[in-house]
Amino acid sequence: MDYGFTDADEGFRAEARAWLAEHAEAGQDRRVWERTLGKSGWIGLGWPEGGYGNRTATLTQQVAWAEEYARSAAPPRSGHIGENLLAPTLIAHGTDAQKSRFLPAVAAGDELWCQGYSEPGAGSDLAGVRTEAVREGDGYRITGQKIWTSLAHEADWCFVLARTEAGSRRHHGLSFLLVPMDQPGRVEVRPIRQLTGTSEFNEVFFDGALARAEHLVGGEGAGWSVAMSLLGFERGVSTLAQQIGFARELGRVVEAAVASGAVLDPVVRERLVRQWAELRTMRWNALRTLGRAGDAGAPSVAKLLWGGWHQRLGELAMSVRGAAATVGPVDWSQPQPQPQPQSLSPSPTQAQALSPSYELDLFQHLFLFSRADTIYGGSDQVQRTIIAERVLGLPREPKGVV
Structure with missing residues (x-):
């Protein structure tokens, strides 16, 4: 290509x-x-x-x-x-x-959406969904809880994976419903405070929320196939745009390594070069698989690549900062105080640079947020299982074995 x-x-x-x-x-x-x-x-x-x-x-x-x-x-x-x-x-x-x-x-940008998939007992194992949708007249009454719902506090609508067949299990009896969020007393959104101090994710509670029957997508009981189809769209063109942001972050880490002197360490230099090379490889892989319909393994491979890469970048960002990574923000555009090996106490200039701050700088936010990169959107373990079973044709993992 x-x-x-x-x-x-x-x-x-x-x-x-x-x-x-x-x-x-x-x-x-x-x-x-x-x-x-x-x-x-x-x-x-x-x-x-x-x-x-x-x-x-x-x-x-x-x-x-x-x-x-x-x-x-x-x-x-x-x-x-x-x-x-x-x-x-x-x-x-x-x-x-x-x-x-x-x-x-x-x-038109007039209606915003959120995704109602994960639940407290059904995150990576999405087939364990327990939220129920009971048919009532010309609609469905939805009762249950969703979690890790991005932008739910801003959304006008939520597409919800719910169980419409009583007593059904796993992939069977699920349906894909479009649910309005503006239902006071029936839909409640609670922010989830993260390690970073921000709240992009939310819990959403449905207490008899109404979804109209004509807003059932794909037919009753077809929710699993519709939901899996949607996840295939999740990692398309946006993956390449994501890599532009990754390149910007890597550039900042390189600048910080130069400013702090960490780049003189051959191990750090090797890690920086490896991050650069892996980012280029991710781009080529994304271009290679772009628009390739029916490639069951491509989204999982992409998620494995960028999740681990971004997490390692967060760790590298902390390494180039050294001890200063644990305290307040540092302005890397300014000369940094150099450590004094002969002294166990920091100089006044160093003490000022190491003064505590309750706001995270970019590197600290990167490190903390990226800890979840290998979990959300399908954990690494789940992605490897998909590749093994659906692409390589290996025996399916036994169920119920601890």
């Missing part, structure tokens, strides 16, 4: 870069920003033409847009779950009425 871009792709990239330079500004209200993107047709580039309000683009042009977005000063996206997960799922499994109802609102 040719890993380059055509002249048409580069023209599209230039248009995207110019638009972002004019409109993107860090710190903008994220919901307003979604509507700004929608007005210019930048949401839903990968969708087919269908009058949804989106412009269309080739796969390589979608990559160009995602990379330029990652390089810009644009705020983090609030609408990516609706655009990159729900929309492709509706395009593949939804009715014409469902597409007409939901896709234009996503494309």
